[in-house]
Amino acid sequence: MPPAVILWAVFILSTVFGVIHITKKNKFLGPLYCILAAVIWGLSFVAQNEGKGIGTFTFNGIRTLLGGVVLLPVAALSLKKDNSKLSEGEKKKIPFKDIAIGGLCCGIPLFIGGNLQQHAFNFIDVGKVGFITALYMVLVPVFGIFLKQKAKLNVWFGVICGVFGLYFLSIPKGSFSIGKGELITVLCAVAFAVHILVIDHFCKTVNNVALSCAQFFVAGTLSIICMFIFEEPEISEILGSAVPILYAGIMSCGVAFTLQIFGQKYAEPAVASLLLCLESVFSVIFGWLILNQKLSSREALGCVIMFIAIVLTQVPTESFKLKKKTK
Helix, strand or coil: CCHHHHHHHHHHHHHHHHHHHHHCCCCCHHHHHHHHHHHHHHHHHHHHHHCHHHCHHHHHHHHHHHHHHHHHHHHHHHHHHHHHCCCCCCCCCCCHHHHHHHHHHHHHHHHHHHHHHHHHCCCCCHHHHHHHHCCHHHHHHHHHHHHCCCCCHHHHHHHHHHHHHHHHHHCCCCCCCCCHHHHHHHHHHHHHHHHHHHHHHHCCCCCHHHHHHHHHHHHHHHHHHHHHHHCCCCHHHHHHCHHHHHHHHHHHHHHHHHHHHHHHHHCCHHHHHHHHCCHHHHHHHHHHHHHCCCCCHHHHHHHHHHHHHHHHHHCCHHHHCCCCCCC
16 A cells, blocks of 8 residues: 555545534544544654654654644644633733743653654564554553552553563564664653653643643754764755655644644543554554564564553553442
């Protein structure tokens, strides 16, 4: 299946959902927004793989700055909407200083995680990168322990499954050595887990869309600086990778993030989290459809186990409890 067909299909679906959202707000659209966001992110792994030839920092720098530019008008509207909810006496100036500080703190781990992920495509296939990256959803509650956040029983089951899944996905049979690409992606998952925890700290006091926009500019600027230091960017090569860059920047950073916001607004938190986990599954599907990258039966088993681990950590513990009967 030609990549252009997939790209246009995703773009048309995004447009259709956007029109539906504008014309008719429906709570049932929440899960659909989350699924579409997962599809876009899954396909983004293919775009990143296709753009690996121009250099890690070059690709990631341009696409992240592009994502920040796309989110600028969304952030402006979001800040304006927040202010409109306040009375005349309560209205205040936009807290640019707080947004800048939050953007800097969130942008640094995003810069590290994003570039580690992009570099991993030089060594392993799209599906592997997608599933190992998703390990961050297991690591977040574990790292939360150091912030005095209690990890519940389902999280520990998820961690155990995640370790087994990583073993089958990354370590060949009869060998106890992990490959360079897998190790880089694990470090990427660690960086993204830290990123989520930092966002969790700042999102309580700063507008979420503005915070995301700021972090994209920080991560993009740092990547561009590293691009000029460690790489030799060529305009011809960048133009040759225009489609993957535009998709990864506009669709993955801008459109998918906006869909995630609407999805989480209209869907239950647990449902939204589980549906967003599907990005790792879609990365394998698109890697197979577009790049003809297939997983071995051992690697496929690892993917299944890791997906179970992700689901376990996202399902609230209340789901395992029996509801008391009321008279």
